[in-house]
Amino acid sequence: MQDSDDGESSSSSDSYLKEDLPSTVEASLEKLGLKNKVSMVISGDITPKNTFGKTLLVVADKRLLTFYPEEQNDPLVNISLDEIENIETRKYVGNSSLLVRSNGRNIEVLRFTSIVRPKIESLIRKLESYSLGLQSAIVRGNSHAVGMFQEEQRRCPKCGRVIPPWLSNCPVCMSKRKVISRLLGYNRPHIRLAAAGFLLAVLFTFLNLLPPYLMKILIDDAIMSGNISLLIWLVTTLVAVYLLRALSTSGRSYLLGKLGQKIIVDLRRKLYEHLQVLSLSFYDKNETGRIMSRVMSDTERVQYFLTWGVQQLFMDVMVVAFISVILFTLNWQLALIVLTPTPVLILGMKLFSRKIHGIYHKAWRKWADLSAILADTVPGVTVVKAFSQEDREISKFRNKTSELYEVNVKISFLEGLFFPLVGFVMTLGAVGVWWFGGRQILSGTLTLGVLTAFISYTWQFYEPIGRLSNLTSILLRASTSAERIFEVFDTRPDVRDSSKAIELPQLQGRIRFEDVSFAYETGETVLKNINLEILPGQRIGLVGPSGAGKTTLAKLILRFYDPTSSKITIDGYDLREVKQESLRRQIGIVLQEPFLFKGSIAENIAYGQEGAPPEKIIEAAKAANIHDFVLSLPEGYDTDVGERGHRLSGGEKQRVSIARALLKDPRILILDEATSSVDTETESLIQEALDRLMKNRTSIIIAHRLSTLKNADKIVVIDHGEIVEEGPHENLIQRGGLYARLCRMQAALTVVAAR
């Protein structure tokens, strides 16, 4: 994939595919004279006796050996790599087996569970490249041919764990503290807003501390000594304090709200921009729903933490500190009494939040279950009724509602128990203050004013303590969301323009697959040793059973993925060495499920061709057999197609997408099952449109209906990722292979349908 850090990655790859050997096996290898020539060691985890246990596969000096060290020292299998005709894995339930074909015989080499699978896939790829003469691959344990697995072997320098290939940082070593500090970085561009909000928060905290103190002066100095002017002064001050407090609150709300929106807009934009840059493989791995929740709700949660959460935290700490100081200066004995319930409070809060967190989660899951039932049965009501399963569905729903009921009752119980209890503990503190304070008043060492102020401060003190004891869970929630967001940011696109990438000139359209293999990141090999040459202007039909790898092959031409080994060239240019944009600009694609975006028909035809003259749009629509239909709509080409084009029928959408491809005027055209989801009448309209589209272009047609391929110059039959037949229609029919069989089957089906 890239050629950086060759030395480093080869060493890490060594440790990946070269595990330690037990001494018995080493001894046995010594006997065979292979000890110092070991290049790969992989352990399997299922023994020949069909139990869990260690077996070993060793590659040494062009030989493949397996050991079962618990039972015997000599190798179970010992064959030369040159004798191997084929190597493959067979997937069973809960385990897989590595099979080698040699001298016409299948030998089971190793059995393993899916944990070992990536290593085995990697091994196979290396052995395959070996058999193709790429000996260096096996000796050095590294080469361009296995570039993809080179990335899989990156390890975290700190903890030694393998870093998933789609991440740039080790997810484990990305500590919570680092996440939070990275998160706080998002406040930086808006530092002025944040600072202003913070100042107001400080002001608010300070103002909140004043009233109890004023109360003390009121009782001790104004009331007790009958000082009316002081009373007036105090009342006015109190009004001013409350007014200022209200003003600072509203100012802070506004500032923080604005800050929050700025942060969230920032985050969402950046996320979306990054999502657009990411390769298709990212989308293979992540469901739409999960991606959407990252952009929508995770950003929201992070934003809330960054604004309100952080400030509340500071304020709480400040309040606790200030009040402690005040309490101790007023009367240190009473202050100690105030502090006594604090440990109980902190502990209780911690226990409670731990307990309730699990239950909240459970309630949420039950809630989700309930909506899942609705989402299932409401659209499926026809089936429910047809099978008279109403009662069954009712009882299912009934069960789920009672489960939800139970959880919610439990929540009510716990909350009902805990909060009054906390209140009680806090009153104990306050009552203690009354008791000791009261005695001090009686003995004349304390004034009533101080006691009143004390009690007010006590209440103000417990509240932030409760919140702060919950701090870890707040931080945890924020950092989890933040991690999910950062995970996207840290994902690097697999397919990138190299720094030396050149602009692809106007193409002729000669496509060459030079012994291309491709595997998705799960390790499953999809295409094997594809050799294919497509000449400029040729029409190629790609045929084969579902899952044979036809669409993947097309995606490789668009460079949505890079081949795992070898290369694809167009007009002699290696796809990896040209700018993606300049490549894709010259390739048109029509898919089975045409995708239209919300907007007018004209906008959809001109997608990617902004500023295309209206005449061209009309011409493309005419060639796509959609012009007359569009004109018949009251809003003509300005008709809004709705989200995903839902206002148009399947055939109409397809023709719009053909018009789109026509307007793009690409040199290479890929049609992926373009006619398979429409009725026969529309099909002829579409077929006609497609024929116009394909004229003078290199076209690759993937089709299930083989009748649509009769005009193809060459038909390529793919099965299990390999090209099994190739040639014009008549030749393949005569040959009587897979293609002929598929044709016969379809002809038979047509006859059945005609009856």
Added chain:
Amino acid sequence: MSTKSLTTRILEPNVMSIFKDESGDLRLRIKGESEHRIQRILRVFPITMPWNYIVFKDAEDKEIGVLRNVNELDSESARVLKEELEKIYFIPRITKIYDIKEEFGVLVWKTETDKGPRRFDVINRREVKKISRDRILIKDGDGNLYDIPDFRKLDQRSLILLDSVI
């Protein structure tokens, strides 16, 4: 189908004239060609370019060609064509909004348009569409269209009412 021409003929405004004959039919005369009785005229882009790209169809409903810009015609032809288009595409422009009330999810609009006062019901909020920065297009429950070419130019009260639904 395939006999149809795929290219679009662009009609030259300086060689054509449009007029109505005694029976009230629209006619198109192109210099050096026979005269066409026009069965239909269609806007290709009725919303975004109402005065550009007009398709003419003859008595057999065959496409004669496309006129790029109505205003390039001689003034009389332009007048006739515009009048006809205004008739075919009856899209009142809202100049003032008196009230928008929600009744059981239906928006009841009371407006003043360039074609006179109009009261209409919008069933789905999504039918009040902002199609560009300044422009709003509304489709009522019966499929009639209403246009607000620049909503920022509406009076304050109309704007406030409109703002509550977009």
